[in-house]
Amino acid sequence: MNRVLSRLGMGVWLLGVWLLLWGRVDALTVLGGLVAVAVAYAVSRLPAVPMVTRVRPLRLAEAALEFAWDLAVSSVVIGWHALRAPGRVRGAIVEVGAQSRSELVLLALTTSISLRPGTLLVDIDWERSRLRIHGMPVRDAAEADSTRDGVLHTERRLMQALVTPDDTRRTEDLS
Structure with missing residues (x-):
């Protein structure tokens, strides 16, 4: 479960960076960001967000x-x-x-x-x-x-x- 939450955290981070790069938040930009995050995870070994206790x-x-x-x-x-x-x-x-x-x-x-x-x-x-x-x-x-x-x-x-x-x-x- 921690691994899933960690990967979800990295996905949220990447989506945030995507939105900052585009400079706006609208439905199309968010949808494009979600697709970009999904593709990034599919084609590469992105790390999970490291956990700090x-x-x-x-x-x-x-x-x-x-x-x-x-x-x-x-x-x-x-x-x-x-x-x-x-x-x-x-x-x-x-x-x-x-x-x-x-x-x-x-x-x-x-x-x-x-x-x-x-x-x-x-x-x-x-x-x-x-x-x-x-x-x-x-x-x-x-x-x-x-x-x-x-x-x-x-x-x-x-x-x-x-x-x-x-x-x-x-x-x-x-x-």
Whole structure:
């Protein structure tokens, strides 16, 4: 039943986006939106709306502050390398094994990664929760480990802030 409600929630969201794009609400636009949502579900694997059982506001604020700090620091680091030695900045693809199985947490994590200067999500394996990230600057194994540790730290913060059934079940299975 939760899956049906979750999919219905995603359908309502898509219909809302459709109506915003058209800029008006009338019978024909709503009908067209319903058809578009039905076709989208029929031809693709659209995700269900991820469920959150609990949001911890203090932890969410900590995660937001951490993101802002990381954004500022990475901007300075990338700017410094771009000005100092623009042709010699090296990057690497770093694989990170995410702990979360929640699509919501992984979505927040991948968004965070892609918005930071110097990191970019290259690939994600949803089934195994594996992320491949291009990190910059990465000159050696220690810097690759540092990039990986930063991603895992952000993921832990997000898991503490957004409690989801997927991660709750996983935590219970591990105990």
